[in-house]
Amino acid sequence: MIIAIDGPAASGKGTLGKRLAAHYGFRHLDTGVIYRAVAKALLDGGADLTDEARAVAAARKLDPGIFGDPALKSQTVGDAASVISAYAPLREALVSFQRQFAADPPGAVLDGRDIGTVICPDADVKIFVIADPVVRARRRTLEALARGEAADEARVLADILKRDERDRNRSAAPLTQAPDAVLLDNSNLDIEGGVRAAIDIVEAVR
Numbered sequence: 001m002i003i004a005i006d007g008p009a010a011s012g013k014g015t016l017g018k019r020l021a022a023h024y025g026f027r028h029l030d031t032g033v034i035y036r037a038v039a040k041a042l043l044d045g046g047a048d049l050t051d052e053a054r055a056v057a058a059a060r061k062l063d064p065g066i067f068g069d070p071a072l073k074s075q076t077v078g079d080a081a082s083v084i085s086a087y088a089p090l091r092e093a094l095v096s097f098q099r100q101f102a103a104d105p106p107g108a109v110l111d112g113r114d115i116g117t118v119i120c121p122d123a124d125v126k127i128f129v130i131a132d133p134v135v136r137a138r139r140r141t142l143e144a145l146a147r148g149e150a151a152d153e154a155r156v157l158a159d160i161l162k163r164d165e166r167d168r169n170r171s172a173a174p175l176t177q178a179p180d181a182v183l184l185d186n187s188n189l190d191i192e193g194g195v196r197a198a199i200d201i202v203e204a205v206r
């Protein structure tokens with residue numbers, strides 16, 4: 001069974017993905033980490049993010065060993081990931097890794113921007129998570145502060161809006177709700193409420 005979760009930055013899809021995977025005993029892949037890992041490799045190497053050929057080469061050398069690196073969570077890396085993820089050949093280089101992950105038994109939950117539309121168009125369940133940008137900015141700010149990073153809510157909000165705009169309007173695999181995805185509005189739900197809503201969606205199609 002494959003569960004695809006898509007949605008904008010900080011909508012809560014990562015937490016829902018992790019919790020759904022634990023609930024069903026499935027594996028979980030936060031696909032944002034893949035783009036962040038490539039972005040970090042480029043930033044560490046001093047690369048110019050507009051150098052598409054170099055970005056594609058970095059994606060082909062993707063090292064899943066760094067997926068757990070806490071540095072991937074930073075705003076700078078997320079921003080860089082959003083820039084390079086617009087390159088179509090870079091996205092293509094990362095497709096087989098994601099499809100392989102999805103195919104391995106017993107089941108998988110993948111979250112990102114294009115899981116239900118491009119990576120797993122035949123997923124058994126598709127959930128599109130949204131949340132009010134102000135709520136998303138507040139959550140991201142609190143997370144950053146909890147990690148000991150400086151974070152200003154107004155700047156976080158501006159960054160989230162800029163990232164959404166880039167992710168929605170790019171030509172390669174833009175962020176969009178698949179026609180067969182169920183919408184989950186996470187604005188006024190706490191984590192447990194969101195998890196219950198997501199499980200209800202899965203159970204309705206199982």
Ligand code: C5P
Pocket residue numbers: 009010031032033035036078081082083085086111112113114115163167
């Ligand atoms: O979800 P997260 O904020 O970690 O993703 C970082 C960036 O990676 C996103 O802003 C988006 O541009 C890109 N991304 C993507 N496709 C995915 C997951 C993430 O383009 N499936």
